[in-house]
Amino acid sequence: MARELFNSPEKRWIREHFWLPALLDFKTRSQFDLPFKYLTFAGPEGRDVEFFCKTHSVFALQNISVWEKNDENAKALISKFGLELRVKQGEAFDLSSTDREASFFPYSAINLDFTNGFFNLKKNRISPHKLELIQNIVEHQQHHASNFLLLLAFNTSPDVDTATGKSFVHKMAFDVATRFGSTRALFNLTRNSNKTYDKVLSDLLPAAVITVGGEHTFDTRCLGKAVYRPYGVRKSAMLCLVFEFVYDNPPLSQSSFFRAQRMEDTTRKRQEESLALELIDVNQTRRIKRKGISISKHARARYRKLFPSTSSKSIL
Numbered sequence: 001m002a003r004e005l006f007n008s009p010e011k012r013w014i015r016e017h018f019w020l021p022a023l024l025d026f027k028t029r030s031q032f033d034l035p036f037k038y039l040t041f042a043g044p045e046g047r048d049v050e051f052f053c054k055t056h057s058v059f060a061l062q063n064i065s066v067w068e069k070n071d072e073n074a075k076a077l078i079s080k081f082g083l084e085l086r087v088k089q090g091e092a093f094d095l096s097s098t099d100r101e102a103s104f105f106p107y108s109a110i111n112l113d114f115t116n117g118f119f120n121l122k123k124n125r126i127s128p129h130k131l132e133l134i135q136n137i138v139e140h141q142q143h144h145a146s147n148f149l150l151l152l153a154f155n156t157s158p159d160v161d162t163a164t165g166k167s168f169v170h171k172m173a174f175d176v177a178t179r180f181g182s183t184r185a186l187f188n189l190t191r192n193s194n195k196t197y198d199k200v201l202s203d204l205l206p207a208a209v210i211t212v213g214g215e216h217t218f219d220t221r222c223l224g225k226a227v228y229r230p231y232g233v234r235k236s237a238m239l240c241l242v243f244e245f246v247y248d249n250p251p252l253s254q255s256s257f258f259r260a261q262r263m264e265d266t267t268r269k270r271q272e273e274s275l276a277l278e279l280i281d282v283n284q285t286r287r288i289k290r291k292g293i294s295i296s297k298h299a300r301a302r303y304r305k306l307f308p309s310t311s312s313k314s315i316l
């Protein structure tokens with residue numbers, strides 16, 4: 001199949017082998033939390049909607065909401081799927097703080113499939129917009145004490161983030177190096193990070209997301225990390241992360257101080273685990289498969305452990 005916008009062979013691999021097993025596994029384990037609802041950035045063609053809803057029946061169309069900032073894309077989606085698909089036009093950051101959108105929460109899975117960088121800030125602010133968007137979303141989910149999966153994808157090409165944004169990255173690298181003794185990201189940043197920016201962010205971003213989860217009393221685990229290059233060149237590298245948020249149901253008699261303290265050890269443990277997770281290189285994995293070399297037993301075993309309810313045949 002030819003390369004199309006948001007539908008390269010690598011992107012299709014992500015949907016089929018990275019997102020789908022996580023969704024199926026989570027759905028199996030949360031079968032009593034019905035309906036199984038999905039919030040996504042679907043793009044003009046809604047390929048993920050098509051794949052998860054029509055091909056694999058993970059979600060029913062009426063249980064899917066789309067946030068789309070581009071007017072033309074929103075119109076294209078409505079004309080393709082009809083009014084059963086709920087499409088809300090607007091910037092996710094703004095939508096995440098409206099009462100109207102809050103009323104549609106909770107969701108079982110939320111797919112923030114961005115096209116740009118995570119740290120493309122023009123001006124300094126307390127937290128990058130995308131992290132604040134994740135905070136808003138986690139807060140909505142917390143109101144409903146609802147477990148969920150977060151699928152996160154963004155551009156990690158070397159020049160995608162601004163200098164202001166990169167100052168956050170440097171601070172995070174320093175923090176991860178001093179707190180966990182993991183100096184890999186800091187080392188890569190001080191060398192030529194043009195070749196390693198995707199790896200750097202794959203080390204740093206999970207720690208930040210896990211902190212947001214912990215602060216909202218969710219035990220938050222990074223389940224997987226993958227990077228793909230839709231044009232086969234390093235200058236367009238998309239990093240994909242999957243997180244599972246499990247609400248920790250803190251005792252109501254405890255003050256917020258004790259709740260925070262309670263989560264501290266869990267958060268730290270999950271951050272350490274995320275640093276140990278391997279980053280799957282999708283282009284390399286596909287190349288190996290095309291050449292007929294089988295995927296290592298170790299990689300298969302790791303996938304089975306992550307997504308136990310998924311048949312191992314569908315993996316890699």
Ligand SMILES: C[S@@+](CC[C@H](N)C(=O)[O-])C[C@H]1O[C@@H](n2cnc3c(N)ncnc32)[C@H](O)[C@@H]1O
Binds near residue numbers: 041047069073090111
């Ligand atoms: C990569 S595409 C989605 C592809 C789709 N998830 C799939 O699997 O085929 C991203 C879409 O989200 C929209 N988008 C990106 N950032 C957004 C934001 N901050 N708020 C709302 N929509 C956004 C873009 O306009 C684009 O249509």
